[in-house]
Amino acid sequence: LIGMMNQLARVLSVVVFPIFFFxxxxxxxxxxxxxPDYAQSVPIFLACLMVIPVKAYSFTTVLQKxxxxxxxxxxxxxxxxxxxxxMYPSYSWxxxxxxxxxxxxxxxxxxxYYLYHAAGALQTSMSSLLPFxxxxxxxxxxxxLAIGIHYMLVVQFxxxxxxxxxxxxxxxxxxxxxxxxxxxxxxNLHVT
Numbered sequence: 001l002i003g004m005m006n007q008l009a010r011v012l013s014v015v016v017f018p019i020f021f022f023x024x025x026x027x028x029x030x031x032x033x034x035x036p037d038y039a040q041s042v043p044i045f046l047a048c049l050m051v052i053p054v055k056a057y058s059f060t061t062v063l064q065k066x067x068x069x070x071x072x073x074x075x076x077x078x079x080x081x082x083x084x085x086x087m088y089p090s091y092s093w094x095x096x097x098x099x100x101x102x103x104x105x106x107x108x109x110x111x112x113y114y115l116y117h118a119a120g121a122l123q124t125s126m127s128s129l130l131p132f133x134x135x136x137x138x139x140x141x142x143x144x145l146a147i148g149i150h151y152m153l154v155v156q157f158x159x160x161x162x163x164x165x166x167x168x169x170x171x172x173x174x175x176x177x178x179x180x181x182x183x184x185x186x187x188n189l190h191v192t
Contacts, residue, residue, distance in 0.1 A: 001062060002124060006131045007185060009057045013131075013138050014177035016056040021146035022170040023049050029154070029163040047100035051107050053139075057130065059114035062121060071117045079110040138177075145173060 023030065027046055031039050060072050083106045090098035119126040149169050153162040 001065065002122060002128060005058070005062065005129055008061075009131050010134050010185070011178070011181055012058075013056040013135055014181050015174055016052060017135075017138050017142045018146070018170050018173045018177065020049065020052040021142050022166060023052070025146045025150040026163055026166045029159040029166070032159045033163050043097040044100050047097040047104060050101070050104045054107055054111050056135070057111070059111045059118070062118035062129075063114060066121050068117065068121060072114070075110050075113045075117075078113065079106045082106045082109060142173070146170075 024046065027042055027049070031042050031045070035041070063069070063072050083103055086102040086105065087099060090102035092098075094101065115126050115129060119129055122129070149166060150162075153165050157165065
């Protein structure tokens with residue numbers, strides 16, 4: 001089960017991380033082209049985007065498989081309580097982006113809570129459930145690619161063309177990364 005979760009996390013990361021970096025670096029173009037009336041919402045949008053990397057892992061799968069739904073429910077309630085407690089201070093400190101950020105923070109706490117209990121249920125360490133090294137390399141590579149393509153496009157094209165080409169490039173990066181991840185996993189399957 002641990003190997004399967006790591007494999008799933010590696011595959012999900014090649015989709016989730018490029019989308020995350022595309023949205024982060026092309027956020028201004030996204031709003032100026034698609035939602036020009038809401039340009040002031042960009043900081044709130046950016047704060048909300050910070051939750052996306054957590055989606056590269058299914059934190060409740062192990063708990064569901066082991067019939068530990070009560071832990072999942074408890075985690076959901078704890079996240080809600082934490083969000084309610086953090087709302088006012090976050091809003092007072094940072095305004096609406098702080099409010100959005102408070103939900104991001106509670107989502108990360110909830111993910112850690114689920115990871116802790118999943119590791120306990122499998123009698124392993126939390127770090128063994130996540131492919132940290134693999135993720136770190138992918139985060140660096142996808143971030144550098146997104147920064148590079150964003151810079152190259154915005155200095156030469158209009159926001160609409162930059163957004164379109166950035167999305168096209170991101171799609172190509174995802175397709176190539178999925179192909180490489182599939183080849184790597186197929187090779188590892190033949191070795192074992």
